[in-house]
Structures are given as C-alpha cells and as structure tokens.
Amino acid sequence: MSSLRNEGCTLTGALSVTTAVRDAVSIIHGPDGCAHHNFSLLHALQYENDQLVLPSIISSSLRETDIVFGGEEALARVIGRAQERHPGAIFVLTSCVAAAIGDDVSAVCGEVRDIPVMVIPTGGFLGGGFHDGVISALVSLSYLGSTGSPSGMVNLVGEKNLEYEADANFHEVSRLLALLGVHVQLRFVRNCSLADIRKLGSASLNILRDASLSGVGAALSDRFGTPSLPAFPVGFEGTLAFLEAAGRKLGIDSAGAIASEEAYQQQVIRRFADLQGMSVRIREPGSARGPVLAELEELFCFDLQDNGPAPQIPDPLPVGTAGLSRMLHRWRRLCRA
Known part of the structure; x- marks a missing residue:
C-alpha cells in the first residue's frame, strides 16, 4: 500500500x-x-x-x-x-x-x-x-477488458473522477491527440459502459493520468501488451514533449503537431502579456520549486515578493496549454482585484 x-x-x-x-x-x-x-x-x-x-x-x-x-x-x-x-x-x-x-x-x-x-x-x-x-x-x-488488434486509438487511464476540471482536461488531451490525427477510444474509467471497457486491450497506447498510476500501466502492459505514457502533459514545454512522446509511441511524425502547438502557445503567451513583470507571491503545492513555476517565471519575468497578490498553482497541476491558459486567466483576475 x-x-x-x-x-x-x-x-x-x-x-x-x-x-x-x-x-x-x-x-x-x-x-x-x-x-x-x-x-x-x-x-x-x-x-x-x-x-x-x-x-x-x-x-x-x-x-x-x-x-x-x-x-x-x-x-x-x-x-x-x-x-x-x-x-x-x-x-x-x-x-x-x-x-x-x-x-x-x-x-x-x-x-x-x-x-x-x-x-x-x-x-x-x-x-x-x-x-x-x-x-x-x-x-x-x-x-x-478483451485483447484485440491495435486500433490506432488511445485509452486515457485513471482520470480523477472527483477533480473539478476532469472533463476540461479530457478535452485538452483529446485536442492535442487530434493534432497527431489520433482519437481517444476509452476513458478507463469515466462515464463508460461495460461494452466500452471490453475494448481496453485493443488500444495502441495508454495514457496514464499521472505517474502515481505506473503500477496500473504496468498491469495493462503485462495483460494486453499495450505501451503507455506516464502522465497527462504539464507546462508549455511538457505539452510539446507529450506530443513528441505520443507520436514516437504510435509511430507518427509529430513535427507538424508540435509546430502547430508552439504557434498556439505563443498566442496564449501574448494574450497574457499584461502579466509581464508583475509583483506576486505565488503559492505552490508542497515546498519544492516546480518546473511549471520556473517556466512561467522565465516567460513572464515575475517579480517574486513576500507580499502582494498570491496566485496559486493548483494541485493537480494544470493540463496542457489550455490548462495553463485557464490558470493564467484566474491569476489575472486575482492580480487586478
């Protein structure tokens, strides 16, 4: 345990x-x-x-x-x-x-x-x-689940069903996979039927919600031979790395998808240009300085202070580019209040 x-x-x-x-x-x-x-x-x-x-x-x-x-x-x-x-x-x-x-x-x-x-x-x-x-x-x-010939589609494994943004995160991962021309076959287990679960073994890739489910990924690999990615994407760079890793696992050239997502990320960063240089006191889950905060500091040149507005990096971390965009929107509202 x-x-x-x-x-x-x-x-x-x-x-x-x-x-x-x-x-x-x-x-x-x-x-x-x-x-x-x-x-x-x-x-x-x-x-x-x-x-x-x-x-x-x-x-x-x-x-x-x-x-x-x-x-x-x-x-x-x-x-x-x-x-x-x-x-x-x-x-x-x-x-x-x-x-x-x-x-x-x-x-x-x-x-x-x-x-x-x-x-x-x-x-x-x-x-x-x-x-x-x-x-x-x-x-x-x-x-x-039943075994089957690889379908070219993907299973999402272990979504946090009690998480407020569970469906928003699903739509973001689906959007990213669509850039590769790939679709989600099964949400294991979220709002699905037993007939859906029987398709579990025919996916070409399992994407785990986070690294704490590595044992589940290993069990599915042993049972069905399906490879897995360890987690949903986090951060701008992490999202691009996710596309590259998914493409590699599925045998798909990811260059076009990565270029398209990079362009979208630049649009998001420009949309929040008014946050540049803002004095903030950012609260993180846990005491360690995480990669998401480090990335945002570099992009927006935040002036970290002991006082002032205190935007929070949520736990679980925001998923993909869209998750960061929603978080930055909340930060902007807080800092302007």
Whole structure:
C-alpha cells in the first residue's frame, strides 16, 4: 500500500472508479453508515461538477448479529437485490468491518450467476487510503477488458473522477491527440459502459493520468501488451514533449503537431502579456520549486515578493496549454482585484 492513511478512505477511492461505469451496480459490503457516507460524498462532488447522475450504490446493511456471526448471508441477499436491477455487472467492495470479521466474500461472489460479480478488496484498516482504492479498482476492472488488434486509438487511464476540471482536461488531451490525427477510444474509467471497457486491450497506447498510476500501466502492459505514457502533459514545454512522446509511441511524425502547438502557445503567451513583470507571491503545492513555476517565471519575468497578490498553482497541476491558459486567466483576475 502506497497511500498515506490520512488522505481518505480506500473504499471511497474505489467507488470513485466503479460508480463511473454506467451499467454496473456497486455493493458496499458493510454497515449502512459506510454506504451513506460515500453516497453523500460522491453525490455532492458530482453535483458540484454538474453531473446529476446518482451513484449506483447498494449496502449489504451489516447489523450487530452479522458482525458477530458473519455477514455472508447478508451479502448474498443484497447481490440478489442488485440483480433485480438487471445491471451488466456487479462490483462488491469490502468495508473495514467486513474485512475484520473475515467474511469469505470471494466464495459468495463466485457462485454461478447470469452476470459477472467482481470482488474489489477495499478494507482500508490494514493500511492504504483513497489512492490505493483507485488503483485496486482500475486493476480489477481491467479483467473485464478483451485483447484485440491495435486500433490506432488511445485509452486515457485513471482520470480523477472527483477533480473539478476532469472533463476540461479530457478535452485538452483529446485536442492535442487530434493534432497527431489520433482519437481517444476509452476513458478507463469515466462515464463508460461495460461494452466500452471490453475494448481496453485493443488500444495502441495508454495514457496514464499521472505517474502515481505506473503500477496500473504496468498491469495493462503485462495483460494486453499495450505501451503507455506516464502522465497527462504539464507546462508549455511538457505539452510539446507529450506530443513528441505520443507520436514516437504510435509511430507518427509529430513535427507538424508540435509546430502547430508552439504557434498556439505563443498566442496564449501574448494574450497574457499584461502579466509581464508583475509583483506576486505565488503559492505552490508542497515546498519544492516546480518546473511549471520556473517556466512561467522565465516567460513572464515575475517579480517574486513576500507580499502582494498570491496566485496559486493548483494541485493537480494544470493540463496542457489550455490548462495553463485557464490558470493564467484566474491569476489575472486575482492580480487586478
């Protein structure tokens, strides 16, 4: 387990992935409190991001007697209820309580049924946090994918479903890939169906959301033989490097795409010429001086001070040229306020 325990619940991380499959149901094998907390959290965050679809979550509603004598019968009952919704698949996520009492969840889910019932271990009391839940869910759901001849298209792997700019980042990566004449085949896993996931193994390239998903990229490479890029592009130079790396992996000459993007970047830089030489106190995530700030300092000759307007470099970092443009727009508004 790689996550810090204080970053959030393993179960929540996994649910942020499984509930993004439109035609599946997620079962939380645990007390109703776990389901209520996670449903409320996911619904509130999705509502903030203008996604008005309710997460498809059911609880096995473990009671005191189940905790003492075992909750396997409660799990079998709730799987039956989930089947009545006629989903394409059922994902069973274990709570800390279910893991602690030692229920044989795999045996219950392994009984022959008309639809796949997949176990995703998410009892975080043994260690791990939100990010470990995301990784566990992505690796588990990859087994629903099928191999196929390379399609020439790309999968985006591990988008941060609770991130405010998730769709804006998707559109930016799609725009950049279009410069290479390449299209996105699958967002694994965001607003997709089980039929979409079955195409997972036929992409020519996987692009990971960030480097923390390297283990997922390795698992997909081992299973399907698909190469990967380690992260979405960050920074002006990083965006050009992304185009070069994607072209190289796909066997595409990227020179024209890079030239086109360089011209667009110069337009963006000219659009924010009024920020040149501005005195600011820039706040960065973490204490290290990052490459994005260094690049912007060089381009805009910021006068870094201990006082004055304090624009912030967000975490996660802005994606691509469009992400930097949105951030600079926010900086301009703050500095003019």
